[in-house]
Amino acid sequence: MTFDKNEAKSENAVFEFNLRNDTFISVSQNGITSNDYEMLENILTIKKEFLSSFAANETYTFVVHFSYGEVEVSIKVINTTPPYSQQASKNFNLSSPSDVVFSVETYENKLIALTGNNITAEDYAFENKTLTIFKSYLSSREAG
Numbered sequence: 599m600t601f602d603k604n605e606a607k608s609e610n611a612v613f614e615f616n617l618r619n620d621t622f623i624s625v626s627q628n629g630i631t632s633n634d635y636e637m638l639e640n641i642l643t644i645k646k647e648f649l650s651s652f653a654a655n656e657t658y659t660f661v662v663h664f665s666y667g668e669v670e671v672s673i674k675v676i677n678t679t680p681p682y683s684q685q686a687s688k689n690f691n692l693s694s695p696s697d698v699v700f701s702v703e704t705y706e707n708k709l710i711a712l713t714g715n716n717i718t719a720e721d722y723a724f725e726n727k728t729l730t731i732f733k734s735y736l737s738s739r740e741a742g
Contacts, residue, residue, distance in 0.1 A: 599611050599613070599671065599672065599673045599674070600673070600674045600675075600676055601646070601649045601652075601673050601674070601675050601676070602676050602677065602678055603649075603650055603654055603675060603676065603677035603679065603705070603706075604677055604678045604679040604705075605679070606679075607678060608646045608649075608650060609646055610643045610644060610645055610646050610649075611643070611644040611646075611649060611673050612641060612642070612643050612644075613641070613642045613644075613662075613671050614640055614641055614642075615640050615641075615642065615662070615664075615669070616640065617640050617664070619666075620664040620665055620666045620667075621664060621665040622637045622642075622662070622663075622664055623663040623664060623665060624662075624663045625642070625644070625660050625661065625662050625663070626660065626661045626663065627658075627659060627660045627661050628652075628658050628659070628660060630644070630648065630660060634647075634648035635648070642662060642671075644660070644673070649673065649675065652675045653675065653706060654675050654676055654677035654705070654706040654707070655675070655676065655677075655706065655707075656674070656675055657672050657673065657674045657675070658672065658673050658674075658675065659671070659672045660672075660673070677705045677706050677707060679705040681702055681703060681704045681705065681707065681709070682702070682703055683700045683701060683702045683703070683729070684701065685700050685701065688700070690733075690736045692737065695733040695736065695737050696733055697730050697731065697732050697733050698730070698731045698733075698736060699728060699729070699730050699731075700728070700729040700730075700731075701727060701728060701729075702724070702727055702728070702729050703727060704727060709724045709729070712724075712729070712731075715739065717731075717735060721734070721735035722735070
């Protein structure tokens, strides 16, 4: 089971059980409380509001307790929200060069690479949601 933190795609996590003569008791692990899930007949629903508090790129296991035993269910949390920067473009002044800095929201994902215009990993840095394109790279580009 996968849960996507992207608000446009997030849905409750739903599990179906064949209860036979078993009786549902509760769900435990990872801080879940009875307010975070509901069991209707044989369908367990773990609410998206609860799951959205977990870190992306991790798998969380919950224990579902029944009168005749328990079952583990796992949910991998991802976040497919695209990264963005509120500053889509900036000017670079050739007569007074300085690094160009952007704030970038990555939603718990990692920047793998910056590409285009022959930029290399030595031409920029990305740390703490800040993308810095070095003036040494920008000074070497043609104006325009």
